[in-house]
Amino acid sequence: MKEEKVDAHDHARKSSSNLVDRKANGVDTIIHINGIDIGAGEIVIIAGPCAVETREQMLATAKEVYDGGANMLRGGAFKPRTSPYSFQGLGEEGLQYLKEARELTGLPVVTEVMDTRDMEMVCDYTDIIQIGSRNMHNFPLLKEAGKCRKPVLFKRGLMATIDEYLLAAEYILKEGNDEVILCERGIRTFETSTRNTLDLSAVPVLKQKTHLPVIVDPSHGTGHRWLVPIMAKAAVVVGADGIMVEVHNNPEEALSDGMQSLYPEEFAQMVREIEIIAGAVGKKLYHYKPLHV
């Protein structure tokens, strides 16, 4: 086992007393954010643009996803990009627009932090700190997130095994922050029709191994807009506590991830379909508001 091999090189072993282990907690961890509970049995919908591009785009998209049924907003101010010549995000200016979007809609916000030096500033602006896939093994960042006072949405690495992922989450809990939301977002495989391969079996496996809530990001998991609602519904069936998707008020003009960003009307339709599927597995959407459409 790859993970075994890595571990074989470590002197300290994953012990039975790891804080992330299901048996370490009598019950499922429920995370409370401005009146919303993640992991309490109702499906939470997180939506918004990949990147905060302009004040207008962020506020317009926030309004759209609020209308479409989102419970929380997402939007990146610091963007990890393969090329240094790609749009790198607006930085603190983006955080400011995100904060305005929260004031406009009342929805809590989640945004990514990439640098230990930005942790405090990002914590000041956001309701949930996101640590992205490429930083799953950025241990100083994990430790810093473990010291911050906000819940952490922690994404699985593109090629991490579930055991490696949970050991990385352990870095956060070990520092004192036990409010961690796990997120399956696709792993790298040889398949090329999709951007990544969404590993839906990871959801029940994680649920068996840990007490932490688990959400699914079908936008990065597939890379194609038309696949997002299909995989989002399947994610609910396998037990996800929430869904995080990219929505853009004008995907054709998006500065990143346009191909996988939903149009607002697709998002609203997806939420209605998720509600039906959730019902079929005995669940419901969180604080579901009648839609305006």
Add this chain to the structure above:
Amino acid sequence: MKEEKVDAHDHARKSSSNLVDRKANGVDTIIHINGIDIGAGEIVIIAGPCAVETREQMLATAKEVYDGGANMLRGGAFKPRTSPYSFQGLGEEGLQYLKEARELTGLPVVTEVMDTRDMEMVCDYTDIIQIGSRNMHNFPLLKEAGKCRKPVLFKRGLMATIDEYLLAAEYILKEGNDEVILCERGIRTFETSTRNTLDLSAVPVLKQKTHLPVIVDPSHGTGHRWLVPIMAKAAVVVGADGIMVEVHNNPEEALSDGMQSLYPEEFAQMVREIEIIAGAVGKKLYHYKPLHV
């Protein structure tokens, strides 16, 4: 793209006129087997033991899966095993028991063929010929299947891309047999909690690219009994035309794949749950018979 690279070495390119392509057929291919239609919108359930081990085991399991709601029987007489010292299957004796199971239950049967020399004999016994993952690139076998008079259940290779898989299916259609059922059964990834990673997004991607029906095998796709019903339901949500699962009347004693074989009562429960999920996506189970339980 890996597939591109392979193709770059070929002189003939995958052309727009491939027989597997969706545009090559005006409508979805529907496969008729003893009164059962695969690909016509109703979910077909295929169940049975990994291997035909004894007459008693095959008949008992066949009766159980019939009662549990199966539409077709599966069972291997020729088994591809990693080690030559593992049970290799009963051969023609196994086909005989499979035939008896069909007579007992009235259910059509599917069984794997591994050798071109066995094709005619296997065709005589079975209703559907299966070509397994390890033979996805066994081109002489594909050509022989293309000449046989029975439908072919053709499994995706453990590390094949979808485009490679469809080009392999093209070998069968090109020889004149257009009754091919595709089957997603998990791909090899670095994850070790599951035997393979079930690639559920492959289902809608295949449906978009080809007119052939697509089923899902969550038994091999996960390797763990408890994950099978969860992933089977998700497979229905993403658009699978059928589900193929391993059921054993005594999994603890199975000569192969015991860990992933359902107990008969788990199978019956799974069928009931699939029916509910199918309803939520506007589908139903094929010829669903009231269960005896």
Add this chain to the structure above:
Amino acid sequence: MKEEKVDAHDHARKSSSNLVDRKANGVDTIIHINGIDIGAGEIVIIAGPCAVETREQMLATAKEVYDGGANMLRGGAFKPRTSPYSFQGLGEEGLQYLKEARELTGLPVVTEVMDTRDMEMVCDYTDIIQIGSRNMHNFPLLKEAGKCRKPVLFKRGLMATIDEYLLAAEYILKEGNDEVILCERGIRTFETSTRNTLDLSAVPVLKQKTHLPVIVDPSHGTGHRWLVPIMAKAAVVVGADGIMVEVHNNPEEALSDGMQSLYPEEFAQMVREIEIIAGAVGKKLYHYKPLHV
């Protein structure tokens, strides 16, 4: 471990008495072919076109590689191709040309067999039977090769672990044929600059685990002509007993693998360079003949 997981599903375990295991044989297996020894410490060079295309091409290339220093000829009469519309090989006609090339040069020949039904015919024409990567898990073919009276050049699968590979070789030995030559030819990885990733550490690992000789195919292992000599020399340094490369008298017109086929003069140059490297690790080329150039 992936292999472990597969094995866990088998009832028979890889035991300490496997015939391929180093400890099963007191000494290294040496394979004698028409006066050439493979595995006896001198490097053997196998060269020729990917596919036998015409009588002229085969004879011209055979003459060229003989002049360049080859000890054996290769050439495919049955070609496994991703697409059914690619050139599939000349079949028995190709075997006939291969036989003529042997008569012309005196060099033994190796050619691939893909179908159990062709085994006897191919054995009649060739000195070594090749089983290709895509058939590493074609168990009926392995068993048939185990019964044939010729040595088997057995290639590692594109994504097989070394333990899976050795268990597959065990199928051949178990049937009574212990003349098996292993061949590392690249594995599938995410890297796209090369067709596959040549796993050179597999050579010493195989040498440690088994008594069988091991050769390396840098043509398929890299997919690019310019990389072939570089990786061939490295293969000698890590302990390969031989090198198998594709050479074409006119690579630009090759019906398959043209990009990775050496020009005859590149081949001759490579042999000279290999001889120098072999000397630096205390080895020499087999029956090295003064070159005509």
Add this chain to the structure above:
Amino acid sequence: MKEEKVDAHDHARKSSSNLVDRKANGVDTIIHINGIDIGAGEIVIIAGPCAVETREQMLATAKEVYDGGANMLRGGAFKPRTSPYSFQGLGEEGLQYLKEARELTGLPVVTEVMDTRDMEMVCDYTDIIQIGSRNMHNFPLLKEAGKCRKPVLFKRGLMATIDEYLLAAEYILKEGNDEVILCERGIRTFETSTRNTLDLSAVPVLKQKTHLPVIVDPSHGTGHRWLVPIMAKAAVVVGADGIMVEVHNNPEEALSDGMQSLYPEEFAQMVREIEIIAGAVGKKLYHYKPLHV
């Protein structure tokens, strides 16, 4: 192509004017460190323990590798570990011991930095900054390294393609630091006999694509002590400008990577063997000193 897919989501494309591209520089980049040139044609040997554990261990190992023929010292003060319960490194105390080892031997030192906040401090202590595999996509860290005044030894990610790797290196050059040494250290594959699969073809491919020097780390690339010298020699044959290996004065007691750490006498023997191989490809070791043994 995976990399293509990622890029397709970026607005800025890898352009022909990337600073890392071979064509962007008329000649190979040579990096000068305390009188040693990397990339100038002579093989540089970097050796030392995985982690700085104690003052005694660091100084003893430094002395040993100096005697064995090392040109530079390595040793980790900040250790990225899969588990938070594994030894995390001594931090600044470790840097102090590393500095002492430099004073003792006169050899320049390289050590890893993981946190942007530590960059300045690490730069003060070390001659080369190392960025490890797990931080290949830690963009803030790359930018900070791009602003520092020391050369950067930048390791390839465990599953990065070469194009992704070069785009990541571009982050460093773009900030003004063009003294980057690339390092192949193995990629994740399905093979389990080795810790990673050392991709030796990456060396000539990198050399073709970029003007930056390339070294190879066979310790992490294989994970097993006995494979290190074999693969180190092969690395020289494929064109590496240097070799970095782990050596420990007492590997059995190492706090990390003991299995892959050479004993000092094995290291000295390896250097002698590398010298012979280097000669066979027309190269020599850098400033090679007669050994004391």
